Amino acid sequence: MHLTAVSKSYTLAGADPILVLSGVNLTIESGEKASLIGPSGTGKSTLLALIAGLLEPDSGTVEIDGKPLTSRSERERADVRARTIGIALQSDNLIPFLSASENVELALGFGGEVARRRAPAAARELLEQFGVGHRADHLPRHLSGGEAQRVALAVATANRPAVLLADEVVGQLDAETAEHVIDTVLAVDLAVLYVTHDTALADRVGSRYQITDHQVRRR
Numbered sequence: 117m118h119l120t121a122v123s124k125s126y127t128l129a130g131a132d133p134i135l136v137l138s139g140v141n142l143t144i145e146s147g148e149k150a151s152l153i154g155p156s157g158t159g160k161s162t163l164l165a166l167i168a169g170l171l172e173p174d175s176g177t178v179e180i181d182g183k184p185l186t187s188r189s190e191r192e193r194a195d196v197r198a199r200t201i202g203i204a205l206q207s208d209n210l211i212p213f214l215s216a217s218e219n220v221e222l223a224l225g226f227g228g229e230v231a232r233r234r235a236p237a238a239a240r241e242l243l244e245q246f247g248v249g250h251r252a253d254h255l256p257r258h259l260s261g262g263e264a265q266r267v268a269l270a271v272a273t274a275n276r277p278a279v280l281l282a283d284e285v286v287g288q289l290d291a292e293t294a295e296h297v298i299d300t301v302l303a304v305d306l307a308v309l310y311v312t313h314d315t316a317l318a319d320r321v322g323s324r325y326q327i328t329d330h331q332v333r334r335r
């Protein structure tokens with residue numbers, strides 16, 4: 117995953133543009149685990165949205181898995197995203213009326229990797245990998261916060277993305293549960309970029325980044 121000279125500002129009607137990111141360069145190799153910290157409002161979620169192709173940079177390029185995301189149509193970006201990016205957010209990642217297993221099965225279906233009849237078994241395997249196999253038949257509201265986030269990570273990795281983006285996935289969890297969830301993320305065989313405001317959690321990996329002065333810097 118490469119970002120080259122990526123800049124992004126937001127323009128609201130009648131107001132001056134808000135500069136968020138300016139000339140950001142960032143490379144995450146396949147399989148690399150990287151953390152990102154920075155005070156609230158510095159552009160961490162914006163950065164992840166740019167990597168996921170949910171937002172377009174004002175200038176600069178984003179390349180995932182050797183393919184440029186920039187200057188493609190929205191439909192093409194959605195397609196690249198479905199096949200190469202997994203995203204998990206701080207909360208509300210799951211469809212509330214589907215069980216943990218069904219949430220994962222749906223994500224497996226989108227990737228087209230596993231035939232439909234194999235989906236329940238494949239979902240079970242993924243849930244087990246994240247330590248929540250025993251919660252497969254539970255609805256999201258019957259899961260603890262840590263369990264729901266593990267299911268969300270199983271969903272985000274179901275289509276075997278090149279990069280898993282995790283935006284404050286443990287923000288609402290107690291320290292011990294947060295550590296467990298991050299450790300499960302780090303055990304996944306994919307490139308991972310996770311955002312946290314907890315430096316101890318960020319320091320569990322060697323590649324450490326922060327946003328300061330609209331730039332992504334190593335720390």
Ligand SMILES: Nc1ncnc2c1ncn2[C@@H]1O[C@H](COP(=O)(O)OP(=O)(O)O)[C@@H](O)[C@H]1O
Pocket residue numbers: 126127128134136154155156157158159160161162163
């Ligand atoms: N859709 C938007 N429209 C206008 N401003 C936005 C939008 N999204 C984020 N911002 C602003 O951009 C800045 C960075 O936001 P964000 O990327 O969410 O930061 P972080 O995730 O680090 O808290 C903030 O000042 C925020 O208010």
Ligand SMILES: [Mg+2]
Pocket residue numbers: 160161162283
């Ligand atoms: Mg954010």
